[in-house]
Amino acid sequence: MARYNPKEIEPKWRSRWATEDAFATETDPSRPKYYVLEMFPYPSGRIHIGHVRNYAMGDVVARYKRARGFNVLHPMGWDAFGLPAENAAMQTGGHPEKWTRDNIEVMREQLKSMGLSIDWRREFATCDVGYYRWQQKLFLDFWKAGFVERRESYVNWDPVDMTVLANEQVIDGKGWRSGAEVERKKLSQWFLTITSMADDLLAALDDGRLDGWPDNVRLMQRNWIGKSKGLQMKFHFADGMKAPDGADGVEIFTTRPDTLYGASFIAVAPDHPLAQSYAADDKAVAAFIAECQKTGASQEAIDKAEKKGVRLPLEAEHPFAKGETLPVYVANFILMSYGTGAIFGCPGHDQRDHDFAVKYSLPIIPVVLPEDADATSFSVAEEPYVGPGEIYNSGFLNGMTVEAAIEAAIAKIEAAGDGKGTTQFRLRDWGVSRQRYWGCPIPAIHCEKCGVVPVPEKDLPVKLPDIDAKEFSIPGNPLDRMPEWRNVPCPECGGGARRETDTFDTFVDSSWYFTRFATDPDAWPNAPVDKQDAEYWLPVDQYIGGIEHAILHLLYARFFTRAMRQCGYLSVDEPFANLFTQGMVTHATNRELIKTDWPVQSDEGNVQTVHSAAELVEKAVNSFARIDFDNGAVKRGQVVMLGGWLLPEDCDRINAEPGKAVQRGPIEKMSKSKKNVVSPEAIADTYGADAARWFMLSDSPPERDVEWTEAGAAGAWKLVARIWEAVEPAEGALKAHDFSKPPVTASEAELSLRRATHQAIAGVTEDIENFRFNKAIARIYEFLNALKKAPPLRRPDGSPANGPRAEAFAQAEALSALARLISPFTPHLAEECWERLGGDGLICRAPWPEADPALLVKDEVVMPIQVNGKRRAEISVAADADPKTVEAAALSDEAVKRHIDGLTVRKVVVVPGRIVNIVAN
C-alpha cells in the first residue's frame, strides 16, 4: 500500500486549484451569495499558528458553503500600514515599505501553502495607492457630510522620539521605546464624529440587527458606548460672584438628581475652564493642576490615588434649598472628558464623593433611606449607601422612590430654566490623526488665509512621498521634514500653504476593506466601491477574528458602514451579519533552573518558597527560590535560581548539564520572548497542511483557547493516514454504483453502515452550521470507526462481496460521504481520496452530501428504565410504541421486578423515545 505523502500530494492539488481558478468568484445575482471573511492579517513577518487556526475556520465555512451551492466570496489582503514597519525601519535602517512588501511576499506563500480556498485576484494591501486613494475620497465625502471635525485634544507626547504615543505605549508614565517622561500635549487633531451615531450604534445591538453576534461582544460594545440618562444643570454662584473668566456658574451632569438635597460640594476637573481660569493667578491651583497632569497619564495607578482637591474662592447656590451654598473645588477624580467635567458631590450616596468629603470634613447628609432602615438611626458616616430606597431630608422629594424623585427633580430644574434631562455617552469621538509617516495621508491643506481646506478630488491621491531610508532613524515624523512635499499652493486662494502631515490611524484602513473586497478587481470602478457589487455581496455573512477586536475595530467598521451608507455607497448599515470570535493558540513554556548547593534548610533572606510552577516562574525573577512542590526536575526543598526561557529543542541538553534542570512553565499564548512559538511550517513540514488544519480545529471548541501539543499534531496526522488507508483499496468504487438509486437493502449489516453514513452527514452538517468544528471532527472519527468495523457486505445483486469491500453499495456510499465530509477540513486529502474513488471533477466543486431522513430514524430504540430515579435496566421497544405498551414492558422486565419487589408502584413516567421512570415506595 502506498503511504500517503502530503509533501507531494498537497502541492499537486494546490496547483490544480490554481490552474483551474477553482476559487475565483464573480458577482452573480442569479445565485445566492455567501461572503465569509477572516480579519485580515498585519504583515508582521511570518504567519503564526494563530493565523492558521483563524483562516482554517474561515476556510471550512467557505468550502462548506460552496458545496451547499452558494456563490462564495472568500478574499484575503493585508492590513499593511502601521507603527511596527517604522520601528523595524528605525532598527534596521531600511524603508517601512520594503519591510512591509517583503513580509507580504513571505506570508502570502505561507498562507497559500495552507490550502485556503481564497480568490487571490482580490488581494490588496492597505498601503497600495489604489486602496488608500479611495480612503482619502471617503474622508472628503465624510467631511462634506459633517462627520469630520478638527479640534484640540490632549495626547501622550514622547519628547525624545517626538511622537504621539498610544495609551498602551505609555508604561509607568514613560515612553515604551525612549524611556522618556511622557508629556501631555494639546494638539489640533482630526476626529470622526462617531458619537453622532451613538444612539443607532447602541440600538442595533439590541433590536435584532446583530443577533448573529456573540452576546459578550455586544455587551462590551454596549458598555463602551455607555449611555446614561440624567440631568445637566447649572449651579449659579452665590452673591453675584464671578470666576476670572467671567463665568457666573458651572454646568454639571448627574444621573442622581434625586440626591440633590444631599449635595455638599461642587467639583470640577483640572482641565475644566473654571480651574484653568484660576490657574493663571493662583499658585496653589496651578500647582494642583500640574500635579494632576503628572499622574493623569497612567491608568491603573489612578485607582489607588487618593481623592484630592483644591478649594476655589467660590460658593454655589443650592438650587432647591434657598440660602444654602456649596463650596467649589478642583478635584483630581473628575474627568473633563465625561459629561460637563463638573459634578455636585453627594457624599452620602457615592463612594468617591464620600472619600472626598471625609478628607475635607464636608457634611455627609443621607437622603435615601433603605427599605428596612430607621430614619433616626440610619447613618452614612462610615460608608455611602448606593441602593434603592425612600427619599428623605429632601423637601418636596420626601417620600418618593429614587426613580420618582429623579423625574421630579428634573422637572423642577427644567421649570426653573436651569437645565434639562439629557443623555450622556461614554463613547468619545474617534481621533484619527497620527503623527507618523507609514499611514494614509490625510487629504487636507492648511492655508494661513483660508484655514483648513480639503484637497480637491482631482488632486487625489495624496501619495506618500518617497523617502530615503535613513530618514526613519531620525526621531519625529519624516513628513514634517519634507518641504518639497509639504509646501503646496492653497487650492482656494492659490497662496502659500502646507499639507497636513498627519496620517490616518490604521483602524481607518480596516474600517472599510471588506467593502473593497466585494468590488470586482478586474473592473475596479472610479470609486471606493462598486454599487452593484456592494449591493450583492454585503453584508459579510460570516466574519471571524480575535476577541481583542471586540470593541474598537468592530465599532469603527459599524460607524464607517453607516457613514458610507449616508454618502450613498452602501445600502446596509451593519457590515457583519454574523460574527465569530475564536480563541488563541497556547503552548507550554520551559524555563531553565540553576541549582544551588545551598543546604535545604538555608534561611537566607532573599530565598522565597514557591508552591507551583506558575508561582516559581512569576516570582523567582532575579532571586532564589526554594521549591516546595513535586516537579521531577529538582528535589523538593532544593534552592534554585531561575534562568531564561528555553526552546523545546534545548530542554534535553539543559537537563543533561550538571547543576541545571528544566522547569515546565505555564501554558501561554505563543510569543517570541517566551520561546514557545511553534511555526506552522514546521508542522506542515512534518505532517502536512491538512494535519495542521485538522489539529487546530479538533480539540477545543473554536471560541476557546487551544493548547498546541506535539502529541495532538501527531494524532491529527494519524487520522489523515487512517482515512487514506480506508480509501486507498477502494479505487474507482464510486464508478460502480448509481447513487441516485440505493438498493433495497436486505442485510442488517448494510443497513447499519448506511445509517452510520447518514447520521454522520446529518451530524457534521449541523455542527459546521453551528461552528462546532470540534464536534464535527468527533463525528467523523465515530463514522470512520463504524466504517472500519463494518463487515464485508453484499454486492447490489445480492452476491457476497468477497473482493474489495468497497464494491458493495453501502461501502461506496460511505466512502463517498467520508471524502466530502472531510473536504472542508483537510481539502488536499479529500481531493486525493475523491480522485482515487473515481469521483467526478474536483471535490471542491462537488455538492455536499444529503442525509436521507429515512435512515436517521430507528425502528427500535433502547430505553433506560429508572426506579426512583436510578437506572436499573434497559428495554428495547419499537420507536413508535405507545406509552402504555412501554410501561407494561418496563414493569415486566426481570431486573425492574427485582427492584420494585415489595414496593407499591405509585407512578410511571414514560418519556417516549427517552426514558421510563418508575416511582415506587
Add this chain to the structure above:
RNA sequence: GCGGGCGUGGCGGAACCGGUAGACGCAACGGACUUAAAAUCCGUCGGCCGAAAGGCUGUGAGGGUUCAAAUCCCUCCGCCCGCACCA
C-alpha cells in the same frame, strides 16, 4: 469597585428544550505482531466493593425545586474576561 462568563476523568472536551453523565481525541495500562524498538492492530480505562453478575458513589461546596438536575433556583468558594474615578 462595576459588568459578564466559567468550574464535568490524568488531560482537551461531549451531553439537543431537565431524561442512560463522561461521546470523540490524547495520555496511561494490558495483549498481538517483531530478534528488538518504532509504527500498526485488539482490548481496558471516573472512584470504591466484587472473580463476576451486580451494588454504592460521582459533574467546585452546601441547600432547594422536580418522578428525574452537570443543566433550573438560593448561598458560598475558586478561576477567567471586559470596563475601570464615567458622576
